[in-house]
Amino acid sequence: MSDPNVVVAxxxxxxxxxxxxxxxxxxxHYNNLSAQLPIDPATGAIVAGGVAEQATQCLKxxxxxxxxxxxxxxxxxxxxxxLRDIMDLNAVEKAMLLGKMEAYCLEQTGMTLKDYxxxxxAESAETVRPLSAFRVxxxxxxxxxxxxxxxxxxxxxxxxxxxxxxxxxxxxxQRFAESLHSVADIAPExxxxxxxxxxxxxxxxxxxxxxxxxxxxxxxxxxxxxxETYAIRDVSTAAWRANRxxxxxxxxxxxxxxxxxxxxxxxCGGQGLEAPSGPSM
Numbered sequence: 001m002s003d004p005n006v007v008v009a010x011x012x013x014x015x016x017x018x019x020x021x022x023x024x025x026x027x028x029h030y031n032n033l034s035a036q037l038p039i040d041p042a043t044g045a046i047v048a049g050g051v052a053e054q055a056t057q058c059l060k061x062x063x064x065x066x067x068x069x070x071x072x073x074x075x076x077x078x079x080x081x082x083l084r085d086i087m088d089l090n091a092v093e094k095a096m097l098l099g100k101m102e103a104y105c106l107e108q109t110g111m112t113l114k115d116y117x118x119x120x121x122a123e124s125a126e127t128v129r130p131l132s133a134f135r136v137x138x139x140x141x142x143x144x145x146x147x148x149x150x151x152x153x154x155x156x157x158x159x160x161x162x163x164x165x166x167x168x169x170x171x172x173x174q175r176f177a178e179s180l181h182s183v184a185d186i187a188p189e190x191x192x193x194x195x196x197x198x199x200x201x202x203x204x205x206x207x208x209x210x211x212x213x214x215x216x217x218x219x220x221x222x223x224x225x226x227x228e229t230y231a232i233r234d235v236s237t238a239a240w241r242a243n244r245x246x247x248x249x250x251x252x253x254x255x256x257x258x259x260x261x262x263x264x265x266x267x268c269g270g271q272g273l274e275a276p277s278g279p280s281m
Contacts, residue, residue, distance in 0.1 A: 015064040039057070041064075059095065130204065131147065138177065139213075146191075147180070153206065159235045159238065162211065238256075
């Protein structure tokens with residue numbers, strides 16, 4: 001090239017190379033890159049797949065060229081994209097976003113996005129999630145349930161769910177146990193084991209609750225005082241008082257809930273409640 005404005009032309013083996021053009025040519029303080037096709041430099045062939053796979057390969061080629069001249073994609077000022085069908089733009093933008101995420105993940109963690117995601121999933125699987133155990137009696141039937149999730153289900157969660165159920169029940173035949181989300185059936189003995197674990201402060205069990213709609217009673221197990229029992233109507237009112245104001249933190253809601261219930265306790269103490277007389281499920 002004899003043009004005096006050309007400073008240097010360069011190629012890298014990490015992107016498709018041709019004897020017809022240079023991959024990058026520096027003019028003054030700018031570097032202009034040649035257009036990149038979705039060609040795998042290792043095979044010299046267009047990559048298999050659709051628009052997303054082809055866009056990803058084009059971006060890989062561009063990144064390889066930019067890196068070869070001691071820059072990265074953050075230094076790119078302008079990128080022109082040519083599509084046969086404008087409806088493919090979303091797929092291309094998604095590929096570009098994933099590319100940015102991949103680069104950021106590699107820079108921050110030294111791992112690929114795929115490997116880092118797998119590590120996070122493995123760590124999440126190993127994390128012990130708090131669980132809450134329920135004994136729910138209604139219409140002469142008792143259900144023993146457990147829920148396990150990232151956000152612990154405490155007494156206020158249960159009270160709020162019970163109030164919502166009672167307000168919406170009407171003539172519905174649905175039972176409260178059936179309205180609870182993300183719960184699994186357990187045996188009565190397992191419920192008692194969870195209650196014992198909570199008493200001993202094992203840390204895994206967050207709450208043990210005995211809700212008897214036939215008696216109109218709501219009991220929560222306290223690690224110090226044992227079972228504390230309230231009338232369901234009082235629990236429902238306490239849940240309303242705790243949730244009626246928007247913008248309150250959960251700790252403040254719990255304080256309001258407890259303040260309303262404390263003087264209305266029916267009974268307290270004991271290591272266990274009277275077992276329901278109905279069939280267990």
